[in-house]
Amino acid sequence: MNHPSPHFAADASHKQRLELAFQQLRELLGDRASAGESVRAIHGRDESWHPPQMPDIVVFPQNTAEVSSVARICHAHGIPMIPFGAGSSVEGALIPVHGGVVIDTCQMDQLLSVNPGNFDCVVQPGLLRRALNERIKDTGLFFSVDPGADASIGGMTATRASGTNTVRYGTMADVVRGLEVVLADGRIIRTGSRARKSSAGYDLTHLFVGAEGTLGIVTEITLRLYPRPEHVISATCQFPDVDAAVDTAVAIMQSGLGVARLEFLDEVMIDATNRYSKLDLPCTPHLFFEFHGSPAQTQEISQIVQELCEDNGGRAFASATQAEERDRLWRARHDCAYACMAYERPKRMMTTDVCVPLTELAQCIRAAREDARQAGITAPVLGHVGDGNFHMVLLIDPDDAEQVRRAEEVNRRLVERAIACGGTCTGEHGVGLGKREYLRIEHGEALEVMRSVKAALDPLGLMNPGKVLPD
Template identity: 55%
Template sequence: MGLPAEKIAGVVEELKALLGDRVSTAAAVREHHGHDESYHHAALPDAVCFAHATEEVAEIVKICARHGAPIIPYGVGTSLEGHVIPADGGVTIDMSQMNEVLEVNAEDLDCTVQAGVTRKALNEYLRDTGLFFPIDPGADASIGGMTATRASGTNAVRYGTMRENVLALTVVMADGRIIKTNRRARKSAAGYDLTRLMVGSEGTLGIITEITLRLFGIPEAMSSAVVSFPDLEAAVNTVITTIQAGVPIARIELLDEVQMDAVNRYSGYDYPVQPTLFLEFHGSETGVKEQAETVGAICEDFGGADFQWTTRPEDRNRLWQARHDAAYAAKSLKKNASIWATDVCVPISRLAECILETKKDIVENELTAPIVGHVGDGNFHLAFVFEEGDEEGFRRAEQVNDRMVMRALAMGGTCTGEHGVGTGKMKFLVAEHGDAVAVMREIKKALDPQNIMNPGKIF
């Protein structure tokens, strides 16, 4: 249950004294901050604060802590497991106006940004430096949100996830203290690794306000390709062989035939309606050519055909935009449709088995659920597509999702490779981590004894 109305009124009064008109209780503003991109039911915050600096966030937290008001950090609302939904009301802190790039250290290949900077805005800022930030979850998410959910995406097979690319954080704790988790050095053996503790904590331990990130040099050459396969198993085995061969491929994305049909309709392509890989290679001119030739030969061994290669930036951008629009394309498969996106990740040697068994389960349950995946690291996604009011279909989808997760766990995998826990994957956490969940709860209780930091998420 949320706070009583009179207590909320007191919180709002103090917040307005601090921030003035950057505190809103307007219905439209609260409604905007009451949902994300997931299927989870919306819930409204009692108030929304628009912060401009770490110190303001700290003062907001102190006010909320005095009253025991829940605090929900909000970036741009692209999360997929209900992370930003204020189930018990409270105060949403919108970080989108904390959007400054604070420092770029080109010689050290790092930068520091405020949490509201989006990944596209950061790369636009970096464009003339010859550097870029590679983590690309598809949506133009905020760096703070990406850090809080331990995001990854299409480039993770080469560049890693947010876990590997965050060097240091500034975090406001549940009592309003401001801490810095690390310095800019590339490694440290000094004390507990608080940076890694906060990366992926989903706003439940503190509010991330500034992030220091690794950067990379823009590759000399890039080449992309699309190749179709006779069946899903051939496409997945191509991925496994490519990774096991040690090819430093930048992106290797799988789309099944259902997703390719959706992509063709939505993005205006005429690709074969077959399981398909989207590939990208980064490096020197010679290196990219060698990588492409090696992977091309592997594709041919597994029946890959209809190669479409491109090195022109505009063509590559259009190709990857089509991949990033996969969810919207899936949604367009039915009228008045909504989607439920979910994911798992398994060791790559079990990837084909997991995907094929999941595909069989989808077909047997007569569901529309395109499969896409960042399969170079064993991560794949489903997007269940429902017509409005299809409660029976949703029930069957829940069962398919549960079986997919338990299948992944039995194979040594995880219930979520990149979407995070939020509220949607909570029920699988004990099955995955066992007694370690009790340790996680103890950490949560020690750092947030009032349980005001994004309550109801993860646990």
């Protein structure tokens, strides 16, 4: 066969197994199995600061049967498998730290069915979230989970993603009703159903959602959809300082008003966003809002929120009902990660992602900002504050070991504070490589149960090895 050989591994037997697997993958997939340098390089990195590392082989299956065959081949030869969607992980979840076969799902991007009467649809994992919404727009329904990136539904399932709509519509854990999964040995299973609820046995759906491809490869996803809101009002409000903005957000949540979006951006983030997205907001902390409902409902909520803002020192509450104006605002919010990357280019992002009880949010943000200031690191802060989830984005030069060390220290202190007050080290980005060590302090003995589950489902340890569970 005329194709580049898989790259050399440490021992001869490993190399031999790889070559044999590659041969079988070529027989199965033809050109859709590749060991070419450039395709491997593209699949060896994500959007995190973690150093890239190349896989040995990349495959592009087109259906579940092919994924199952790929898994059987890898399983037979003891070769790692790393599922890959849009490549937008910010925690190193996609980096093939032990080499192996990257299973790129970009050719499995079909919307398999939409069922407006039952508010659901079935998709393949490679479908991107914006494309899904585009394709269902005539149904009157929408897919609610909206991380910043135009991520794949498979990747969002793997990281238990959320976004700006989560405060009202939930995370991927709330909207995934069922899955088709290929296990490490190639067996194909289905979990969940199209019913809104079930008590029929162990909840395998939630076990695979958030497992970051370490328990199996998701090949089909049944998603809950929501009716497009009748009326939408977006709004922004400026605050004199971070505490005033965060305290307002918490007060709004505690009022039980049911806002659809409630986002915080500190003054550094506003500056970065102004530059990247060509806005001209004053460089002071902001809250961004959205209200969904009937015209009367949204007007009522907007009015009360405005009063709560003004009670806490908020100024210039500005609302927008025109779709164009709203879209511009939320596009800017979704592009925050890219705005951060551009802010001190060529620095990379070390993203933090704690989620804490609402009552602890203000002091967690305050302490984190102070730590970053003392470490001398530029660190825009933005957050889904309605969920108690925020990101301080540490802008670092990955080649500056001392700066990386200081940034990691800031992150460590932030995570430890979050866990100490009942929160979690990651609200939505997942564990990947970056948060593995924190699972020890967050989960204690429960980590051993996670290991038992991993060993039961993937006894050879072939599924995305080196991720999620610490060594």
